[in-house]
Amino acid sequence: AQKVTQAQTEISVVEKEDVTLDCVYETRDTTYYLFWYKQPPSGELVFLIRRNSFDEQNEISGRYSWNFQKSTSSFNFTITASQVVDSAVYFCALSGRRGAQKLVFGQGTRLTINP
Amino acid sequence: DAGVTQSPTHLIKTRGQQVTLRCSPISGHKSVSWYQQVLGQGPQFIFQYYEKEERGRGNFPDRFSARQFPNYSSELNVNALLLGDSALYLCASTEQGALRLYEQYFGPGTRLTVT
Numbered sequence: 386a387q388k389v390t391q392a393q394t395e396i397s398v399v400e401k402e403d404v405t406l407d408c409v410y411e412t413r414d415t416t417y418y419l420f421w422y423k424q425p426p427s428g429e430l431v432f433l434i435r436r437n438s439f440d441e442q443n444e445i446s447g448r449y450s451w452n453f454q455k456s457t458s459s460f461n462f463t464i465t466a467s468q469v470v471d472s473a474v475y476f477c478a479l480s481g482r483r484g485a486q487k488l489v490f491g492q493g494t495r496l497t498i499n500p
Numbered sequence: 501d502a503g504v505t506q507s508p509t510h511l512i513k514t515r516g517q518q519v520t521l522r523c524s525p526i527s528g529h530k531s532v533s534w535y536q537q538v539l540g541q542g543p544q545f546i547f548q549y550y551e552k553e554e555r556g557r558g559n560f561p562d563r564f565s566a567r568q569f570p571n572y573s574s575e576l577n578v579n580a581l582l583l584g585d586s587a588l589y590l591c592a593s594t595e596q597g598a599l600r601l602y603e604q605y606f607g608p609g610t611r612l613t614v615t
Contacts, residue, residue, distance in 0.1 A: 389542075420603075428588055430543070430606035476542050487533075487556050488604065490542030 387412045389479050391491035398467055399499050406462040406494050408477030414438075419453065419460045420478040420488065430476070436460065467498045502527070504593050504607035512613045513581050521576045521610045525593030531555075532574040533604060534566060535590040543590055549574055578612075586614045 388411040398404050410419065421433040434444065436453050444451045448465045464471055474495045478488040505524045513519050525532050531550040535543035548556035549568035568574045572593075578585055588611050592604035 422606075427608065428611075429608045430590065430592075432603045432605065435603055478542075487545045487548060487558065488535075488543070489545070492540075493542050 387414075387417075387479050387481060387489045389477050389489055389491035391475075391477055391494050393494045394492070395495045395497070397497040397499060400469055401466050403463060403465050404467050404496065404498075406464075406475050406477075406496065408460045408462065408491060410458050410460065410477070410479045412479060412481060414481040416481070418480045420480070421451065421460075421462050422476045422478060422490075424474045424476060424493070426473075433462075464496075469498045469500055472496060472498045504591055504605055506589075506591050506607040506610050508610060509608070510611045510613075512615060514615055515581055515583060517581050518577065518579045519581060519612060521578075521589050521591075521612070522573065523576070523591030523593075523607060524573045525591075526595075526605055529593035529595050529605075530572050531594040532568055532572065533592045533594070534574070534576045535592065535606075536560075537588040537590060537609070538584075539587070546576070581614045583614050586612060588612075 390409045393407055417438045419436045423431040423433055434451055441453050441455055450463045452461045474493045476493045477491045480488050504526055507522045523532055533548040534546040536546055537543040545558040546560050546564055547566045552568045563579045566576045588609040590609045591607045594604050
């Protein structure tokens with residue numbers, strides 16, 4: 386069975402601080418995909434990144450960066466110099482190669498950036 | 501281009517009633533998936549449809565059913581509503597078919613309240 390764990394339920398930081406959201410996953414598939422989604426108060430899930438299991442290179446996109454470590458089954462997300470607009474619930478998700486497009490989501494981390 | 505659209509935005513139903521939720525995918529997207537998100541939790545996969553055929557089903561009772569139309573829009577039906585069916589129902593569309601894993605683009609969701 387596939388499982389995604391986001392141990393941090395809520396995080397609150399002051400604007401401009403760096404913050405890391407943790408994600409640990411479990412899967413028996415050798416080929417799988419990892420995702421991060423952002424859910425603002427409006428409710429719509431916004432796609433942030435997809436990573437496949439064969440690509441362990443870290444990725445940076447502006448203030449966002451992702452650290453994929455297969456050895457520890459983790460796919461952590463860091464926001465540098467956080468801004469109030471980053472406040473949202475963030476979900477890590479996993480999909481197996483044979484699972485069609487079934488995403489398994491973690492419980493989410495509610496991130497609050499205080500001015 | 502328009503994103504994924506869902507209707508209605510909000511819905512209030514009584515226990516035992518039936519409900520139909522609608523989803524229109526992004527133009528050119530042939531695959532549609534449905535997710536249920538109970539308050540405070542991550543989305544849970546319900547169904548995936550591609551080319552009008554069911555390609556995946558989550559762990560939901562038979563009261564839940566769906567279909568996809570020739571224009572790739574989709575409906576999710578829930579019969580004999582229970583209080584526990586109260587949730588945000590999200591629809592997602594994907595450019596490729598069931599065997600390819602591309603980013604899923606989510607709609608704003610339908611908030612269903614069962615009283």
